[in-house]
Amino acid sequence: MPDIRIPAPLRKLTADQEVVKIDGATVGEILTNLDAAYPGLGERICDESGQVRRFVNIFLNDEDIRFLQEKETPVKETDELSIVPAIAGG
Amino acid sequence: MSDPNRPFFSNLKCRECGRLYPKEAIHICEFDFGPLEAAYDYAAIRQSINRATVESRPRTMWRYRELLPIDGAPTVGAQVGFTPLVRADRLASALGVDELYIKNDTVNYPTLSFKDRVVSVALSRARELGFEVVACASTGNLANSVAANAASAGLKSYVLIPADLEQSKVLGSLVYGTEVIGIHGPYDQVNRLCSEIAGKYGWGFVNVNLRPYYAEGSKTQGFEIAEQLGWRLPRHTVVPMASGSLLTKIHKAYKELAEVGLLDEQPFSVHGAQAAGCSPISTALKRGVDIVKPVSKPDTIVKSLAIGTPADGYYAIRAMKETGGHAEDCTDEEVIAGIRLLAEHEGIFAETAGGVTVACAKKLIESGLIPRNESIVLSITGHGLKTSEAVAGKCGEPQLINPSLREFEALLAAEAAA
Numbered sequence: 001m002p003d004i005r006i007p008a009p010l011r012k013l014t015a016d017q018e019v020v021k022i023d024g025a026t027v028g029e030i031l032t033n034l035d036a037a038y039p040g041l042g043e044r045i046c047d048e049s050g051q052v053r054r055f056v057n058i059f060l061n062d063e064d065i066r067f068l069q070e071k072e073t074p075v076k077e078t079d080e081l082s083i084v085p086a087i088a089g090g
Numbered sequence: 091m092s093d094p095n096r097p098f099f100s101n102l103k104c105r106e107c108g109r110l111y112p113k114e115a116i117h118i119c120e121f122d123f124g125p126l127e128a129a130y131d132y133a134a135i136r137q138s139i140n141r142a143t144v145e146s147r148p149r150t151m152w153r154y155r156e157l158l159p160i161d162g163a164p165t166v167g168a169q170v171g172f173t174p175l176v177r178a179d180r181l182a183s184a185l186g187v188d189e190l191y192i193k194n195d196t197v198n199y200p201t202l203s204f205k206d207r208v209v210s211v212a213l214s215r216a217r218e219l220g221f222e223v224v225a226c227a228s229t230g231n232l233a234n235s236v237a238a239n240a241a242s243a244g245l246k247s248y249v250l251i252p253a254d255l256e257q258s259k260v261l262g263s264l265v266y267g268t269e270v271i272g273i274h275g276p277y278d279q280v281n282r283l284c285s286e287i288a289g290k291y292g293w294g295f296v297n298v299n300l301r302p303y304y305a306e307g308s309k310t311q312g313f314e315i316a317e318q319l320g321w322r323l324p325r326h327t328v329v330p331m332a333s334g335s336l337l338t339k340i341h342k343a344y345k346e347l348a349e350v351g352l353l354d355e356q357p358f359s360v361h362g363a364q365a366a367g368c369s370p371i372s373t374a375l376k377r378g379v380d381i382v383k384p385v386s387k388p389d390t391i392v393k394s395l396a397i398g399t400p401a402d403g404y405y406a407i408r409a410m411k412e413t414g415g416h417a418e419d420c421t422d423e424e425v426i427a428g429i430r431l432l433a434e435h436e437g438i439f440a441e442t443a444g445g446v447t448v449a450c451a452k453k454l455i456e457s458g459l460i461p462r463n464e465s466i467v468l469s470i471t472g473h474g475l476k477t478s479e480a481v482a483g484k485c486g487e488p489q490l491i492n493p494s495l496r497e498f499e500a501l502l503a504a505e506a507a508a
């Protein structure tokens with residue numbers, strides 16, 4: 001099962017777990033299953049229309065999913081998905 | 091000093107949803123990941139300061155302390171800021187405009203870039219919050235400033251930078267005894283790593299968990315421009331954009347001056363400048379969209395602006411649109427021409443980002459987007475010696491002769507004949 005890295009501001013919803021394991025063949029499926037496992041996480045990551053929020057970056061291994069196929073990006077068992085706040089740096 | 095019972099700096103506030111947060115080392119809203127920003131009691135500030143009180147204070151950025159997010163007196167970088175605003179008549183005539191000024195942060199204290207402004211605030215706040223280790227993700231200038239200011243404050247520091255930065259910028263961090271960590275990858279990956287480190291270690295990352303404090307330091311460039319113009323705003327301000335933060339904070343500064351009664355409201359435009367090899371913000375503005383499409387592989391000599399995923403891109407676009415500003419980008423050749431134009435006409439040697447500002451201002455003037463008869467300030471943010479390899483071999487070579495008067499006169503004669 002792929003590893004999902006949870007950023008500090010969302011760990012209240014994952015009982016302080018930094019990494020959780022969630023099944024899914026695509027980024028979108030994983031986000032849906034993540035919300036089922038940890039209710040409330042979904043609305044923090046995606047807005048009302050289901051789009052990943054403006055200030056959230058999602059990386060599959062080291063690549064931003066916006067450079068891949070966004071939520072349709074396929075995910076393998078051994079992959080790591082990181083949810084990272086976009087506001088940093090500069 | 092502020093009355094502790096009625097602090098001027100009250101809270102952090104989410105820029106998206108307006109939720110209030112305590113003044114801690116946090117930088118994003120838990121609900122929508124929006125940026126947290128310092129919130130002030132402007133009515134109280136309005137009653138406490140006026141032009142005379144500001145003018146009576148030392149000539150540093152801290153003369154505007156009521157509008158900066160720390161609780162006590164600054165303990166780091168008390169001498170930073172109040173750099174010259176230079177009336178640039180020779181450059182104005184080269185560009186064909188009437189009234190032009192250079193805000194010259196190439197001589198900012200102590201590390202020769204505007205980043206000393208933000209670091210002074212961030213490290214003063216880091217001390218108030220009890221941090222003993224400070225860190226940053228940087229394209230170079232911020233690393234230099236964190237390293238120097240942390241050294242003078244006795245704080246341990248780590249600076250994380252892309253491994254391929256200019257030599258002077260790497261050396262300009264190492265010399266202060268900081269821990270320099272070069273990352274194999276572009277700045278955006280350094281930044282992402284820092285976000286993950288900041289969540290794991292109890293360090294004060296100036297541009298991650300201390301970002302709400304850090305970012306406010308940039309406002310002082312805007313405050314100083316207005317005061318140095320005799321308490322008025324330039325009609326146009328051209329600002330280089332990496333994350334877009336400086337542009338949004340100059341915009342905020344100009345508005346706050348009216349808010350606290352130091353200026354009457356007056357029209358102004360902020361314009362953004364980027365290098366063509368990494369221009370996600372100017373590209374979005376020119377296309378008329380709010381969505382900033384990230385650049386995965388920045389390719390430009392302007393490493394200090396090479397941020398492919400600009401954190402404040404969205405807000406920079408809003409600030410430009412709201413003020414009738416424009417964005418422009420320029421090639422590496424235009425950057426070098428811009429550096430030389432500024433140096434040859436005003437005697438100011440700017441780093442590559444300064445070349446971007448000059449080159450883009452030139453294009454905005456030539457295309458008529460900045461009218462030639464209105465006042466213009468160029469924000470020049472860092473010293474040219476920090477990126478000297480970018481212009482090495484592009485400014486000619488010295489003429490070599492023996493210590494002989496005959497050879498010297500032959501050389502002058504050859505020049506006169508040419």
